[in-house]
Amino acid sequence: MIQLDYSNEPRRDILCIDVKSFFASVESVKRGIHPLESYIVVMSKPDQAGGLVLAASPRVKEEYGIKTGSRRYEIPKNSKIQLVEPRMSLYLKVNLMINDIFQEFISTDDLHIYSIDESFLDVTSSHALFGSTKEIAVKIQQAIWQKLGLVTAIGIGDNPLLAKLALDNEAKYSPSFIATWHYEDVAKTIWRIHPITEMWGVGSKTANNLYKLGIDSIYQLSQYNVSALKRVQGVIGEQLFYHAHGIDRSILSEKYQTLSKSYGKSQILDRDYTRQDEIEVVIKEMAEQVAARLRSHCVETEVVHLSIGFSKEISDKGFSHQLKIFPTAASRKISETCLHLFRTYYEQEPVRRISISCGKILAQTDLQLDLFESAEKTIQKEKIDQVIDKVRHKYGYASLVHASSLTSGATAIKRSGLVGGHKG
DSSP: OOOOOOTTTTTOOOOEEETTTTHHHHHHHHHHOOTTTTEEEESSSSSSSEEEEEOOOOOHHHHOOOOOBBBBGSTEEEEEETOOOOHHHHHHHHHHHHHHHTTTTOOOOGGEEETTTEEEOOTTOOOHHHHHHHHHHHHHHHHHHHHHHHOEEEEESSSSHHHHHHHTTTTTGGGTSSSEEOOGGGTTTGGGGOOOOGGGOOOOHHHHHHTTTTTTHHHHHHHSOOOHHHHTTTTTHHHHHHHHHOOOOOOOOOEEEEEEEEOOEEEEEEEOOOOHHHHHHHHHHHHHHHHHHHTTTTTEEEEEEEEEHHHHHSSSOOEEEEEEEEEOHHHHHHHHHHHHHHHHOOOOOEEEEEEEEEEEEEESSSSSOOSSOHHHHHHHHHHHHHHHHHHHHHHHGSSOOOGGGTTTOOOOHHHHEEEEEEEE
């Protein structure tokens, strides 16, 4: 049996903290209901049969099997369930309040915000003030409950991986909502995770690749020849092998900056769009917004990608194509490229989803001149983009729009007040 030596592995005191059913819990507290006793579902577009569940309170999950990703038509009629539209601005505000509580126990460098409802904390340097790791976890739980009325689950581990696995596989189901996993516990904790997709970082696609190698459990993954795994799966295969042994050498305080490889925007339309002019209006709005993001980050793109998804009533799912272009962040050029791709491949099918992404990102250089356009005209258009960006930054997107955004089918003005694609 393969068992690794942990004597030289970094040991930190890491907490992985999750607010149970965050959106639904916040809505419960606002209504004066205990988060674990409420029957609340936060749903995007609850007036539509295809409305999407963003969060369901624990009671709803247990009694009705409704979870994130469920649809409006799956909600039983005449049930106790109360449907609530999302308030993203409120959730962001509460998230900031939770982060403030975290920073009463640790420094900013020892906090890693993983998502709006989940964070990693390194409390290794906090023991002199706040006690043992378990005592700190309990104090944070109590502080969040007393100040915000929210229930948290906490995984404790020697590294972020062990803390996360402890959270997902034990703490969320423990009466105390706290669980601790150490290196020495790997054989009775990580190796017993089942099915294999319950392992953090192993999705269905990765699981299928592992099945082809005869691996259908975390234990089998931990016993596989790591060199052979790396040969077949690349560096991810090697990482999975060490994760199966509970090894993660990342240190939260060692910050690193990841370079974004693409900038994009996607949108699911409120209805099937059958008129080409309406579809093109939305494409132009989205292309302009992506271009503005490029400019705000002082970068340019060399590849524009357009993906069109057809109505679910159509057997053909849609198309996806990209085009290499001269480096740019100009709204007009990115919009023209998207429209060219759309007109080239569109065959009059009803459209329900549009996605635009810009890849091959480069740092913005000096003004790029166009062989087919005078330098004066290029400079003028660049200045127009800059002015539009400044006005929208100060007064909001809807303060300055093209006339086409006032026509039938346009979505940018309506969506400008959304946060994360949902009502603020």
